Structures are given as C-alpha cells and as structure tokens.
C-alpha cells in the first residue's frame with residue numbers, strides 16, 4: 112500500500128510525525144506500506160504558489176491512501192480565495208472523489224469528564240456521522256458576487272444534490288448502519304429546502320433495499336438540539352456537506368476533545384483521505400503540545416478501510432486506549448491540575464503500547 116503523506120500547516124507536521132512513527136512500528140511487525148510526503152495548504156502555497164500543487168495531487172492520485180495533517184494559518188488569511196489553504200483541502204477532496212466522510216464521535220470512558228456535557232449524558236457515546244463531502248453548497252454553481260440594479264452587491268451560492276449523489280451517500284449510510292446498531296437518521300431541512308425534499312425521497316426509496324435498518328428523518332435544527340440533549344439516541348447520522356460540517360463539530364465536543372477524533376473520506380473503491388477532524392491550531396503550532404491521537408486514530412481508519420487490515424487497525428485503537436487508561440494526557444484532554452505530556456511523548460507512549468501487545 113502506498114500512502115501519500117500531506118502534513119500541511121500549523122500543528123500538521125508535528126502530529127503527522129507521530130502517526131508516521133506508529134506506521135513505522137507496525138512495519139517492523141510486517142505491515143507493508145510505502146510513504147511519500149508532499150506539501151498542501153499554506154505549505155503548498157509556500158512551495159509552489161498553489162494550495163494544491165500539481166505534484167501533490169499527482170502523488171495523491173497514484174497513492175492508495177492519503178494521510179493529511181491540517182491546513183491553514185493566519186499567515187495565509189489575506190490571500191485571494193483560490194490561494195487559501197482551505198482550497199487545497201476542498202480541491203483534493205473533489206479531485207479524489209472522496210464523497211463519503213466518516214466522522215466517528217466516541218467517548219472514551221477515561222475522558223467522559225472532559226465533555227462539556229454531564230458525563231452521564233455522554234458516557235458510552237458511539238456515534239457515526241456520515242457527511243457527504245463533494246457536493247452541496249460547497250461546490251454548487253453558480254456562485255459569486257454580483258451587482259444588483261440598485262447598485263449594491265449581492266453574494267450567492269447554490270445548494271444542489273443530484274439523485275445519484277444522494278443515492279451513493281445514502282447507500283453508504285445504510286451499509287454502515289447495517290454493521291452497527293442498524294439505526295440511520297437522515298438529517299435535512301425538508302420543511303424549507305427543495306434539495307432536502309429530494310434528499311428525503313431518495314432516502315425513503317433506498318430504505319426498501321435495507322429492511323433491516325430503521326431509517327428516521329430529522330430536521331437539521333432539531334438534530335443540532337438533540338445532539339446536546341440526548342446524543343445517545345443516535346447510531347449513524349447521514350447528511351449533506353454543509354449540515355455535516357456543522358453537526359460534526361458539535362458532536363466532536365460531546366466527546367471532550369476535538370483532538371481525539373479521526374476521519375475517513377472514501378471514494379467508491381475504498382481509496383481514502385484520512386485526517387484528524389481538528390484544524391491546524393496555529394496558536395499552539397511548534398510548541399510540541401498538540402494531541403497526536405486523532406491523527407494516529409486516522410491511521411487506524413486508513414488501515415481498516417483502505418488497507419483492509421482489521422488486525423493492525425484494532426491494535427492501534429487498543430494502544431490508544433492503553434495510553435489513556437495509563438493516565439497519559441496532552442493538555443487538551445487533561446483535567447485541571449492533571450500532569451500533562453507533549454506531542455512526542457504521547458506518540459512514544461502509543462509506540463510502546465504497540466510494542467507491548469502480545470502477538
């Protein structure tokens with residue numbers, strides 16, 4: 112398996128460095144991977160004047176999987192939109208056709224107290240948000256700014272989903288639910304948006320092929336409320352690009368730390384782009400305090416979904432649980448007064464936990 116490693120900006124290089132250590136450890140146990148690194152985001156702009164340099168995209172296309180750190184930083188805020196780091200991310204998602212974005216929100220028992228909700232509301236939470244990633248108002252045309260007759264400017268974007276786009280993400284949602292508690296909640300705004308009316312119709316049509324999965328529908332505003340009221344009512348949520356962007360940030364906080372959550376973005380053939388769901392955290396970049404666990408857990412997802420190697424994926428997840436159980440904490444997941452360690456020591460701890468596992 113060939114992995115394109117794109118560290119990106121901010122804390123990206125630090126956390127990806129720890130993920131590479133984990134891959135190197137598994138390599139000694141027989142995992143066969145090749146890695147090649149390339150710049151993306153602000154680093155891409157610095158290297159080649161483009162947040163997604165051609166060579167980076169070429170590498171990503173020929174690789175089996177992409178491991179990405181994070182993009183963005185204040186240094187690039189003033190650039191025109193097409194040069195901004197986020198464009199690198201949006202373009203690579205679209206170019207690779209990775210439409211199915213899996214964003215699990217899992218509460219580790221050791222971290223339940225770090226949640227902003229009462230521990231008894233979130234204990235045992237295991238929610239999967241499936242976000243459509245290559246359509247919707249993020250990519251819909253036309254978009255732009257125009258001058259109105261009265262002289263003022265108007266900004267506009269286009270929300271749209273074709274039937275086939277809805278069907279393939281819906282199918283992915285049913286498939287995932289089938290492998291879990293068999294409950295799929297489709298989130299839309301069908302009381303207002305035509306796009307959502309079609310979305311709901313297609314979900315209902317698909318449901319006939321999955322009689323074993325219970326499909327429900329929820330408006331996005333209610334879903335946002337239910338997530339903080341009673342998050343354990345959900346098993347799998349499937350939704351469009353923009354609603355999923357918002358709800359997955361909300362869900363991440365239920366778990367106590369956005370620094371813990373990995374993600375996978377898959378195309379139709381199992382090729383994937385794997386990244387932590389947090390951003391580049393420019394405020395702590397270079398300080399060696401970032402939590403590398405979300406990136407390390409993204410490697411586990413990579414090995415599971417693209418590598419189809421459940422053994423190695425489960426070993427990484429077990430090693431992460433071991434270091435949490437041993438009380439090791441980066442600042443973002445520590446309770447006030449608890450001792451903390453930095454990025455490299457957290458990575459080292461996962462590596463030692465892997466080495467201690469019995470074959």
Ligand code: IPM
Nearest residue numbers: 183197198200201356359388
């Ligand atoms: C995410 C991010 C991106 C998105 C930004 C950085 C473009 O918020 O991955 O959720 O909106 O998709």
Ligand code: MG
Nearest residue numbers: 356357359360
């Ligand atoms: Mg987001």
